[in-house]
Amino acid sequence: MEELIIRIRKKVEELMHAKVDDIEKLENVPNNSVYKILVENKPYIFKIYKQRTWPEDGKLIFINRKLIENHIGCAKMFAFDRNDSFFHTGFLLEECLPGxxxxxxxxxxxxxxxxxxxxxxxxxxxxxxxxxxxxxxxxxxxxxxxxxxxxxxxxxxxxxxxxxxxxxxxxxxxxxxxxxxxxxxxxxxxxxxxxxxxxxxxxxxxxxxxxxxxxxxxxxxxxxxxxxxxxxxxxxxxxxxxxxxxxxxxxxxxxxxxxxxxxxxxxxxxxxxxxxxxxxxxxxxxxxxxxxxxxxxxxxxxxxxx
Structure with missing residues (x-):
């Protein structure tokens, strides 16, 4: 678990070009592992997928773009990657919405x-x-x-x-x-x-x-x-x-x-x-x-x- 947290911290700091202040695992989340990340007092979601093939490659990026194009509120996506050697099943980084x-x-x-x-x-x-x-x-x-x-x-x-x-x-x-x-x-x-x-x-x-x-x-x-x-x-x-x-x-x-x-x-x-x-x-x-x-x-x- 300690190695995983270190890897998450490193990956988020690499993507956001800022220091991670806190990492909290969210409980009672089925199928995938989800963490709430705090960077410069702003919350983000880091999700590690259980399956390599689900959701389909490209889908979430496509949907995020279509929602924004149609002026429908959504969590801004910063990364979706299945090419990382450590997070080989894929990970997602997006903003954590208020509420x-x-x-x-x-x-x-x-x-x-x-x-x-x-x-x-x-x-x-x-x-x-x-x-x-x-x-x-x-x-x-x-x-x-x-x-x-x-x-x-x-x-x-x-x-x-x-x-x-x-x-x-x-x-x-x-x-x-x-x-x-x-x-x-x-x-x-x-x-x-x-x-x-x-x-x-x-x-x-x-x-x-x-x-x-x-x-x-x-x-x-x-x-x-x-x-x-x-x-x-x-x-x-x-x-x-x-x-x-x-x-x-x-x-x-x-x-x-x-x-x-x-x-x-x-x-x-x-x-x-x-x-x-x-x-x-x-x-x-x-x-x-x-x-x-x-x-x-x-x-x-x-x-x-x-």
Whole structure:
């Protein structure tokens, strides 16, 4: 650990041309190692990635540039590097935004409505950023030409992992896939737009004026707008009781608007929840969250047949 701190200090001082005053590791951060760095009384974030291939090379730099071009608030990025011999899985250096993440704030009904109203307007701006192709973004052009093509390939990837873990049999997943893909064909004409990929309160910074900024773009992809919001409402299902869920979801939808948002979200939300649910089942395999995730997954699959 001591050697790691020395390496971080050296790298940050090299990049910022200034002395590092303090380094603090942030706890309860899944997947990656994150440190808060103080340089000349200004805070920065230094993130060391767990995987060499995720996020994709070039993606975060591309997104940071697009957000700035479209006058959308974001943490300024100073470096993203996978060529360093010590940090061989890659590291990120960016500014640390003022405020707290929204998951640390206790909202009453009125504050909750105000929060989701502001979030809807912010996400609307983000979903106006169109990207060529669907799926993994890389340096700006996504991996697949077709939405259905990518959804089909990604479904197979998730299904294979679940089968290998002996959590599902192949035939049941094939049957679910037919229903999911057939339903999603009806929104194939929607444009490919920047998706945050993990819309939840833990990834929203709120400053002292109540202004919101999305952080942690590691899971960003190019999908249609419904896919991104469906991930958010899927997350809501596990965070709020029924009344809170309805209030937060409906407030967001009432204030969300883009040029392509005239398609009925309700018609596709459950289908996306099935697809997202499989992804979460794979992630939560052999973890306490698995059973709760499975219960909701079965509910969403049952609704496919209604």
């Amino acid at each position: 707290v993440t929204a998951d640390q704030i206790v909202f009453d009904s009125e504050l909750g409505k105000e929060f989701y109203k502001k979030l809807a307007r912010l996400v609307s701006k983000i979903h106006r950023i169109q990207i060529e192709g669907f799926g993994y973004i890389g340096s700006g052009i996504a991996s697949n030409n077709s939405f259905i093509e990518f959804m089909n390939d990604k479904y197979d990837e998730i299904a294979k992992a679940l089968i290998n873990k002996k959590l599902f049999d192949k035939n049941s997943l094939l049957e679910i896939k037919k229903q999911v893909i057939n339903r999603l064909r009806f929104c194939e004409s929607l444009p490919s737009v920047l998706n945050h990929g993990d819309l939840s309160t833990k990834n929203v910074m709120m400053d002292k004026h109540g202004e919101l900024t999305l952080i942690d773009w590691d899971d960003a992809m190019s999908y249609n707008w419904i896919a991104d919001i469906s991930r958010m409402t899927y997350w809501m299902k596990f965070q709020y009781n029924d009344d809170e869920y309805v209030m937060c979801r409906n407030t967001f939808m009432e204030h969300y608007s883009t040029d392509s948002s005239n398609i009925d979200f309700n018609a596709f939300e459950n289908t996306f929840h099935v697809w997202i649910g499989l992804d979460h089942l794979n992630y939560h395999a052999n973890k306490p969250q698995y059973e709760e995730t499975l219960v909701y997954f079965k509910e969403t699959v049952d609704k496919l047949n209604l």
